[in-house]
Amino acid sequence: MTSNYLKNYRFWLLSLALLAMLVAFIRPTQNQPCPIYNYTFIIDITRSMNAADYRLDGQAVSRLDYVKHSLRGLLAKLPCHSKVGLGLFTERRSTLLFEPIDVCQSFNEIDTALANVDWRMAWAADSRIASGLLNTLQMLEKLDTHVIFITDGQEAPPVNPRYRSDFAAVKGKAKGMIIGVGGLQAVPIPKFNNKGEPDGFYRPNDVPHRSTFGEADVNSEKIQGYNARNAPFGSEATVGSEHLSALQENYLQVLSTEAGLHYQRLTNVGELAKALQIPDFAEQQNIAVDVRWQAALVALCLLVLVYVRIVCKQSKLSNY
């Protein structure tokens, strides 16, 4: 009699299924290296970020709004255990709102903080991108995070090439990326009155078109109307298009090379997520992954076989 059920294939199928389930209980999880990320987003909130050259659902939206939209979309795409911090840039420095926190556990908090980023939070008005970047990289050096500096690259007032920021101190140490925001076509920058209401656009006379700080970067004798005391930059009226703003991609690429960072232009959430989740930024962490599904799937297949094969057998029998 004992040998009867040993000859029965269903007995073996059920035994194996039970065995598989027991394995699932003995070893429910498996340590798998998963890439996790640690970013600190530094968002440029200077006026040029109000220029509306992105489109969202058929509506023209400002660069800042598009950045917020993209980052909020990105949050959902980052693997759990990744961390995200947030900071703001204006003038020539950044401030950190919060240090990187777990993107899954603190999703709502990060999302709300992002939604509330506003150009009105700017505590000063200049837009010195290069010195701001340098300041940010130095400030966050100890934090062991990847600085993602999001800007349109519009220096206001323009930089005097003689006094450029020197990134030698941070090159190699700093890890991160510059995200270029904006279109390549120059567009006007919206102006707001002191109550924060829209008030037209900046006109050529509203903004400086060149730096008048320190000494001119060219040989002073060649400057028209040069006077060492009264007109160190010459007497000619400056004309320029600094009241318009476009993504200064070349400039940002130069900056990123100098600072040893990556560069990416912001086009949409998917591209952004892909650009940020690169091996260079990933940290492999062993995360206990639930693998019970493997055993359960095996058990399910075995169990189904117990009841499927018989259909054929019965039909044979009935034929007989």
Added chain:
Amino acid sequence: MMNLAVDTPWWLAGLVLAVLPLFNSGIPPSAYPWLPLLPIDPLSQAISVVLRACAMATIAALVLGLAGLHQTEQSRERIGYGANIVLLLDRSNSMDNTFAGKTPDGANESKATAARRLLSDFVEQRPHNLLGIAEYSTAPLFVLPLTDNKAAIHAAINATATPALAYTHVSKGLSMALDLFKDQPLSGSRIVLLVSDGAAAIDPDSELQLRVAFKRQNIRLYWLFLRTANSPGIFDKPQDPRDDNAGAMPERYLHLFFSSLNIPYQAYQAESPDAMQQAIADINRLEQAPMHYRERIPKRDLSGDCYLWATALLAVLLAVKFFEVKR
């Protein structure tokens, strides 16, 4: 009230497999010369039904486990002690100096460092309270909404270790802090805890707005004033009456403004980290009124229970195989 959900719904298509045992019993048929010869046996029929049900339940349990059956996150209302607090932190440059107005050295910590340390402790002592953070210097900064996520709150408090910003524009900061309470259906008292080392005159426009907002939102205000040595205090009266104006003595006038709001208001003037600790302990003690709060019950994974049931049923099915007789 169970609120069940699955992680990957398409696995549920596998539930179709659960009908298979209806078409066969999983037991090899034995040949009989003439079936009508066998009497109808209710017990056998019952066993057959039970076995099929067992098999169906096993398949269903496995599929539900694979789909990741879970109970969704829920909350239940409880009564605790405390309040909803918005921390309004001053990020002006002077916060990076010590209480003596000097650059911090090893022995004396800066006002910002002391505030950070003491506020972190304060947060730890209020497990059920919602906390929000706003900051201000020349412009207000929205940092975190009202939340019970302590990790986020600590991350925001730690972030104030980065260098401070520009000037003190307290009225915008106050508006931002009050905005955090807007549209929040909260029970319990609403508190703004202003931590600053200076003040600024409030312009008439925002003064009116603030008066209305403080009243409407039913705010209780605490001002923790970190007084630097030799600077005017909030309770000082000027010696020269000509100095008695908001421009010359913004601290005194901000205090007068807060006192005139007709809201519960308490000012603490701290001249050292110890005094600050005293003040924070005092606030902590005062703000322990009963309040309703929602306790979050995290999502509960039920796939383990599914697998356990499936295993038990498999064991039953296997055990039954031992009783099969083959002639």
